Amino acid sequence: MSTMQRLRQRVFPDHWTVWLGQIVVYAFVLTMLSGFYLLWYYEPSTGRTTYQGSYAPLDGAEMSRAYASTLNLSFSVRAGLLMRQIHHWASLVMIAALLLHMLRIFFTGAFRAPRTTSWLILSGILGAAMAAGFTGAVLPDDLLSGTSLAIMDGTLKAVPFVGTNLSSIVFDGGYPGDPLRLFYPLHVVVLPLLLVGLLVLHGRHALRHQPAQFAGPGRTEENVVGLPFKVMAVKSAGLCFLVAGLVTVVAGTVQINPVWNYGPFNPGDASAGAAPLWYLGFLDGGLRLIPPGWEFVFLGRTWTLAVLVPVGVVTVFLTAFALFPFIERWLTRDRREHHILERPRNNPARTAIGVSGMVFYGVLWAAASADTIATHFHLSVENVLHGFQVLALVGPVVAFELTRRICLGLQRRDRDIALHGVESGVIVATEDGGFAEVHRAADPAARWVRAAFEGHAPAPVEEGRGPRAVLSRALYGDRVDPLVPIGGPPAVVDDEVES
Structure with a gap:
């Protein structure tokens, strides 16, 4: 069966979160189209020249040809500045939509079998998109991008044994060197082709399986409730024009x-x-949070912990994020295929882990602006950094426990609504002289969603006290079991709830 035949026969769930993935694709296409325009006028050379162009404050200044061509593109080429800003804004929209798309997949459990491979592909797309953004940011060869390269050079040289060689490769002999020889082909050829390949691979893999959908009356693991291809195609085309139009308006009005x-x-x-690009701020923040001077000599080499520790922690964090489907599968031993998405509250452990990771990421991200925060609020940089250091250690733990408790509380409230209905605000007197509030039955569909979901039992006591059993009982021991199994007909659900 051809791809078009599969699409025509496919049913698409109609939920607003489904469109996040399409926004990623349309923003990427817009980035590519604007990038082709910029290619004609940009000169990727660090050779020196004297600027004689339209921007008077730098007239007669010595600069690289790359920077001079960027200035000419901005001030002398028709629509050049607009295209530069469209290119920049579209790339930011793409990565923002991609992060939201992956968070939606994470919190709803859409990465479970048979979509684990799709999650890994999305992780690769995220890494390639961030790399493309960084390599593109340094191409103008301005002072801000040069500061980023200086930080990168120091980070590379801190790698034991091979750091100097890595810096020599990146900077064509040593910093400052000629980094454009590496970054330019990466940005305009290698990374775009990699992104195209990964997006196509992700699309092909998604078509092999039925779409995942949120739970609802009549929805099971074997069926899909949604819209046909023609309707979704029209809505998708409208979204494409909407993304292009909004990005263009923002690019034309917001510098x-x-x-x-x-x-x-x-x-x-x-x-x-x-400050770095917003989606790379957590890397810079990690470097700032480690106290300076953490180093020791071993094997005749200086090991700079002030760089190695944050790089190692961030690497472990990103690796755990990419491999989380396998970690959860190892904990739950659940290898079944899942086509029904979970409400985040119905999996308190996963939701708590996700929120704690977001808090950790957010603290590192905010720490990248510690100096700006200090100057704006008239604080010392040291005190601001100490505050972020405490938050980086305590914040994720507090966020985990607080989120887990909130999810369990929401589950208990859902259970109460499914069993007893919702409060009506009407108070009546009882026969024994007391007062009671009248509850009215909830909407059948709402009762179904609250009563039927997938339970998560901890490892049995018979498994002993191995690492998996201990973690499983710690994460899933405190839980609220569903009233009825997911996927049953609404009538059956109502009968069982009322019983």
Whole structure:
């Protein structure tokens, strides 16, 4: 069966979160189209030249040809600045939508079999998109991008044994060198082709299985309730034009990355208040949170913990995020195929882990602006960093337990509504002289969603006290069991709830 035949016969769930993945694709297409326009005018060279262009404050200044071509593109080429801003904004929208899409998949359990491979592909897309964003940000060769390269050079050189060689490869002999020789082909050829390949692979893999859908009356693991292909195609086309139009309007009205304000790159200078791209801020924040001077000499090498520790922690964090489907499968021993998505509250352990990870990421992200926070609130940078250090350690733990308790409380409230209905606000007197509030029956569909979901039992006591059994009982020991199994007809659910 051809791809078009599969699409025509496919039913698509109609939920707003489904469109996040399509926003990623449309923003990527917009990024590619605007990038093709920029290719004609950009010169990827660090060779020196004297600027003689339309931007008067830098007229006569010595700079690289890359920076000069970026200025000419912004001020002398028709629609050049608009295309630069469309390119930048579209890439930001793509990564933001991709992160939201992956969070939706994580919290609803859409990564479970048979979609584990799709999750790994999405993780690869996220890594490639972030790499493409970084390599593109350094191409103007302005002072801000040069500061990012200086941080990158220090991080590479901190790697034991091979750090100097890595820096030499990236910077074509050593910092500052000529990094555009590596970053330009990566940004315009290698990473775009990799993204196209991963997106196509993700689409093909998604078509092999029925779409995942949220629980509801009549929805089971074997059927799909939604819209036909023609209707979804029309709505998707409208979304495409909406994304393109909104990005263009924002690009034409909201300035971003004004490289002419930063000036040309000089290895001896640094821009005050410099910050990385928002989605890479957590990397810079991790470097700032480790106290300086953490190093020791071993095997004739200096091991700089101030760099190795944050790099190692961030690497473990991202790896755990990408491999979480396998971690959860190992804990639950659940290898069944799942086509019904979970409400986040119905899996308190996973939701708590996800929120604690978001808090950890958020603390590292905010720490990247510690100096800006200090100056705006008239605080010392040291105190701000100490506060973020405490938050990085305590915040995820508090967020985990608080989220788990909130999810369990919401489950208990859902159970009460399914069994007894919702409060009506009407108070009546009872025969014994007391007062009671009248409850009215909830909507059948709402009762079904609250009563029927997938339970998560901990490992039995017979498994002993191995690592898996201990973790399973710690995460799933405190739980609220469903009233009825998921997938039953609404009538059956109502009967069982009332019984």
